[in-house]
Amino acid sequence: MINKKALGGKKTLMSKKSIKLLLIFLLALSMFLAGCGGKTTKETGGKKEPATSGGSAKDTLVYGRGGDSTSLDPITTTEGEAFKVTENIFETLLEYGEQDTTLHPGLAKEWKVSDDGLTYTFKLQEGVKFHDGTDFNADAVVFNFDRWMNGNEDKFPYYTMFGGYKADEGHVIKEVKAVDPYTVEFVLKRPQAPFLKNLAMSPFGIASPTAVKKFGDDFRKNPVGTGPFKFVEWKQNDTITLEKNPDYWQKGLPKLNKVVFRVIPENTARLNALANGEIDVMDGLNNSDEATVKGNDKLQVIERPSMNVGYLGLTTTRKPFDNKLVRQAINHAVNKKDIIKAFYGGKALAAKNPMPPSIEGYNDSIKDYDYDLEKAKALLKEAGYEKGFEIDLWAMPVARPYMPEAQKVAEVIQADLAKINVKAKIQSVDWATYLQKATKGEFDMFMLGWTGDNGDPDNFLYTLLDKDSIGSNNYSQYSNDELHDVLIAAQTETEQAKRNELYKKAQEIIHDDAPWVPLVHSTPLLAAAKDVADYLPHPTGSEALTKVYFK
C-alpha cells in the first residue's frame, strides 16, 4: 500500500531531524483537525450550497439506487431492481392502485369473470402501440402468455404464480385465446383466487411480440413495451436511461422527459450524491440518516407503505438445519427488538409470520418465539448439538428495502448466536450470485427478504415457502406436504373468509416448522430533492414514474 518511493524519500531527510519532527507535528495536527472537522460540517452541511440546482425547468429525473437490474425483461427475474425500471417500460393487463394493491384497469379496460371462476374475459384498450410501432392487441397478449407458459423456472421464474408451466399438473391456465382483436379470454383448469391480482404484477408486463422474436435471448437487454418510457441505453452497473414515450396512450403523460437509473452501491455515498444534486431521488435511505435528510431543507424523506418481510433463512436441506429443533433454537436466539432499535431507527415491526400484518389472512394469534437463550440452548441440547456448531451466515451485499444494512444486522445475529455456541462466519458475494446460490440452497443460513407483489397472502406463503417454489423463491428449500395442501386449497377457494382461515392455518404450520427466523416488517425510506413532486412509492417496491414532475 505504502509506496517505496515515499520510504526512499525519507532517507534524504534522515539527518535533518528538525524537518522530520515538523512533518510529524503537521501530520498529527492535520489528523486532529480532521477529527474535529467532522462535527462542524455536520452542523453547516445542510446550508452549504443552496444554489446549485434550480434554474430552468427540469425534466430529467436521476434515480439513485443500490444495485443494477439483473434483466430488463421482467418475466426473467424475481428481483426488485429489475422491476423498478421495467415498471416504466412495460404495462400489465391490470394495474394496482397508486399506493395500494386494489385492482384498476391497465391495458385491459374492463374484465368479466364467469360464475364458476374459470373463465376470465378482458376487453383491451384500443389504439395502444408498442415502442417499436407495432400494435398492441389480443394476439400480443396470447403471444406473451404462450411464451411464458412454454418456459421453465430458469427462464421465467415468476410464472410459477400460475401454478407451474404448460406441462405441469399444477398449471392453472388451460388456454388463452383471442376472441377478437381486442378481446382476450383466459380459461382456467381450476379457480385461482389471486388470479387477477397476479396479472397485475410487474413481471407480467406485455412485451412486443415483434421485438421478442427479433432479439431472442437479447430481449432482456432491449426491452420493448407499451409503457410511459422507452428504453434508451443500459451501461452495466452504472446507468439505465429511459426517455419519454411520445405516443403514450394516456394523454398528457408522462410528465418527465427522461429518467436515468444510476447505481451507487453505498447508502451513504448515495445520500451524499443526493445532497450534492447529482441525483434527484434515492431509495435505500438508512434509518440512521433520516434525521440528516430532515435537517436539510433541500431534501425530503418519502416513506414507502410497508408490505414486506426481512428474514433469516435456514436451509432445511442442510445440516444442522434439517433438524426442526435446531431451527426453533435459532428462532429463540435472535433478538429482533435490538436489531430494530439499532438499524431501523425503531421504524419496523418485529416479524413473527412470513407475511406482514397489513395483508388479509395474517394470523395475529401466533405467539412469536421469545428471545430466550436458555430455551435455545435446551433445544440445541435436545437436538444433540449441545456443544454448538459452526456455520456460514450469508448477508446481502446490497441495501434492500426490507433491510438497508444487512451486513450490520448479520453481525448482531452473529453475536447473538455466539451466546448459544453457534459460531457463524459472515459471508457475502455479489447480488446476482447471491440469489443464484440461495436458489440452489447452497447457504447454511442467509439473510433475505421479500416485498409483496400483489398484496395477496398467496404471494408470500405460496411463493416463498411452498414446495412448488423450490428452485425459484423458496430459498430455504422448505418442503411440507401438509402446508402444500393447505396453500393449494387456499388458492382454489374463492370465498375470502375461508381463504383467510386456510392461510392462518398455514402460518401455524410454518411457525412450528420454523424454516425461517422472520425478522422485520420495515417501512422503507426514500429521500428526494424538495422539488420532486408526486412521487408516490408503491408498497410492492416499484412504481412507474408516470406522474412525477419537478416543481
Add this chain to the structure above:
Amino acid sequence: MAELAKNAADILVIPAEEKLTPPWKEALKSFYKNKLAVVGLGIVLFFIVIAIIAPLVAPYGFKEQVLADRMQAPSSKHWFGTDDFGRDIFSRILYGARISLWVGFFSVLGSVVVGTLLGIVAGYYGRWVDAIISRVFDVMLAFPSILLAIAVVSILGPSLRNALIAIAVINIPNFGRLVRSKVLSVKQEEYIMAARAIGMKDSRILLRHILPNSISPVIVQATLAIATAIIEAAALGFLGLGAQPPEPEWGKMLADSKNYITQAPWTLFFPGVAIMLTVLGFNLMGDGLRDVLDPKMKQ
C-alpha cells in the same frame, strides 16, 4: 554540515576504544544516540505491551455488543466512545493491536525467511538458478503490491490468515533482491574464497559465512516492512478481504464506521490514529536501525 563534520570527528577519535567494545554494544550505543529512533522503539514497545496485556486492561470484550449504547461519544465510561454496535472502541483498539502486530510480524517473518532463502540461492549459485528466481521477482514487482495482495486473497478466500499470507507473498521479492545483491558482493570476499579453498561445503559456507554477513540490511528492511505490512493489512481489512467480523482489526474498524463520519467521528479517529502511530513507530525505529547497521548511510 557542521554536525556531520563533528560526527566524523567522533568516529575518528573512537577507534582506540573500539577494540574493547563488542560491535553490538557499539551499535546499541549509536542507536540510543538517535532520539527519534528511541521514540520509535518506545512506540513499538508500547503497542507490544498493549497487545500482550489487552485482556487484562480492556474494560470490555472486543465483541461485546450493547446496542442500547451505540455510537456514544467518548466519556469516562467509554474512553474512546462506542461504535455502531455499542462496542467499546478503546477495548477494540487494544485487542486490535494484537492483530496488527501479529500480522505485521509474522507476514514479514514469512517473507524474510522465504526471500532470504531464495536470495541466497540466487546470489550464490548464479546462472540459470539466478535467472529464474530473479525473473519471478521481477514479475511480482511489476504488479502494484496491493493489487497482488488482493489477487492472492481472492484465490485463498478472505480471512485474516490469508491476508497475512498475501502480505508475506508480496514482500518476498523485496527481501529476495536485497539478499541476492548482498550475497553477490559478500561472495567475492577473500574469506569466502578461503573457505572454499579449504574445501568447505556449500551449505556450511552459505549458512555460517554468507548468511550472517548479509543479514544486517535485511533487519533494517524488515523493520520498515512491518510498518508497510500493518498498513497493507489495514487496507485489506478495509476492503473486507482481511479480518472478518467481529475481529477488531483497525482497518476493518475504519471501513465499518466510515458511514458515520459525520455522526460519530470518533469511530474513525481512534483506529486511524492507532494505525498511524504503530506505522510511525516502526518507521522511526527502522530508520534508526539503518543508521546503525548500514555503515554507508553514515557518510
